[in-house]
Amino acid sequence: LHSLSPIQMAKKYFQIYPEERDPIWMNPCDDKRHYNIWSPNKSCYQFPRFLIVGPQKTGSTALYTFLQLHPSLLTNVPSNRTFEEIQFFNGPNYHKGIDWYMQFFPLSNLADKFNMTTSTISNITPTVNNANNGTMMVHNQRNYFSRTPPIYAEESMHYFEKSSTYFDGEQVPMRVHSLLPHARIVIILINPTLRAYSWYQHMRVHNLSVALDFSFYEVVSLNIPDKHLIDKGTMKRLRDLRNRCLNPGMYAIHIERWLSFFPSQQITIIDGEELRHNPISVMDRLQTFLKLEPHIDYHQKIRFDHHKGFFCSINPSTNNTKCLGKSKGRQYPKIDRLSGKYLHRYFWHHNLALSKLLNRLRISLPNWLVTELSRL
Ligand code: A3P
Structure with a gap:
């Protein structure tokens, strides 16, 4: 012993x-x-x-x-x-x-x-x-x-x-x-499309190079001209950004x-x-x-x-409003049509699964989900 x-x-x-x-x-x-x-x-x-x-x-x-x-x-x-x-x-x-x-x-x-x-x-x-x-x-x-x-x-x-x-x-x-x-x-x-876009904009403000150098469409679709010329490190950062844009939006799985x-x-x-x-x-x-x-x-x-x-x-003492800082509720251009279309397709099955899940839990579907599912 x-x-x-x-x-x-x-x-x-x-x-x-x-x-x-x-x-x-x-x-x-x-x-x-x-x-x-x-x-x-x-x-x-x-x-x-x-x-x-x-x-x-x-x-x-x-x-x-x-x-x-x-x-x-x-x-x-x-x-x-x-x-x-x-x-x-x-x-x-x-x-x-x-x-x-x-x-x-x-x-x-x-x-x-x-x-x-x-x-x-x-x-x-x-x-x-x-x-x-x-x-x-x-x-x-x-x-x-x-x-x-x-x-x-x-x-x-x-x-x-x-x-x-x-x-x-x-x-x-x-x-x-x-x-x-x-x-x-x-x-x-x-x-989830707007969530992904908001995250991309957030990363641009934080000067993430791949968010500044590539368009939103390029980030989420990885459909990039001369992709083979992109070095490994940049490619990894692009994939990471894509994941942070897309993965949280697979709502039903989470x-x-x-x-x-x-x-x-x-x-x-x-x-x-x-x-x-x-x-x-x-x-x-x-x-x-x-x-x-x-x-x-x-x-x-x-x-x-x-x-x-x-x-x-x-503010109870002045009756004025106190809002969140400029990092919340940012001003940026509307999402472009190509990205919107790509992400509509990308999230389709996830959104469908979410609607089934919410029905199962007897929670009424949010308007954005109804709209997404009724769009072809
Ligand atoms: P944008 O800045 O892209 O518009 P979170 O706090 O989870 O990071 O979410 C930030 C988002 O909250 C903002 O995204 C904004 O649209 C949204 N939001 C909702 N209500 C808000 C409020 N009362 N003040 C500021 N932002 C709000």
Whole structure:
């Protein structure tokens, strides 16, 4: 019998089981053994109760901003690298662990916003009593948890986050479900052709060379004169840009992946066109879906700004509007006919699959989808 130091033992273990190197974080609040040995300075309220998962360029920042105006909601502190998006569940941040994620949801901010002390909040033990509707209730769980929770309920205090790269991340639904099985998932969809074009324009503004050197049609179709003269590196960058334009728009594939981990009752799909033109009714339905208390009237919070051409937040002290920056709601030429035709064909089967999926979920089809499917 050989014995090794813990580090050597771990190395040996992962040599034998390399597939287990990838961690899967679970929620300490869902398991009494974990919860009981968890630091008393941490709180289950430091996990978001819902996630806006994108995809990019659908109006996710506008939705995020409108939700921040709700008195019961608080969002993560910004990241140095990725600003308002934490981007934990996709990419390398996931390996930084739960404590890294939780630092974006500090207890002190909750305490400030909701006029409590941090120790009061960390003493609350939210337990999920109905896995299907994700409602969290606070109970006196003396028999279950050794940390004594208070007796009152605190329903109107939620963190949320928005990372629009989550939508199409292959591992994201599995990872989110492991850590936040009761979270609600908010998805926004616009016509995938316009989403692709908006992304291309976004990359042009960020001076991505292939977006500046090639037309939108060339990027999405890869139909380029003298293509054989393009060097390998440029070709790779072109393909990457094409993928980022097109892949998130295969909506049905990604939504099916979310549905294989989350019940449909925990997922809501917002029509991004409606969010843009009639956000007040979107916010109304979203509050009902998220069971937010109090249910507020967004007429008091947002208003159409003629200068910006979009809905913007109302500053309560001045009654002026505060709009998103110039990177959201950009001015650029309309999509050209050739690209529009190419992408209409390209997304046809994906849009058809989306319509079947939405019918199955008894969600009415957005106008843009009906239009796309009725066009030959
Ligand atoms: P464009 O800049 O291409 O017009 P995201 O925040 O997910 O990146 O989405 C950006 C898009 O949100 C913008 O794309 C814009 O069309 C859309 N949008 C919807 N409502 C908006 C609002 N109230 N203010 C600014 N942009 C909004």
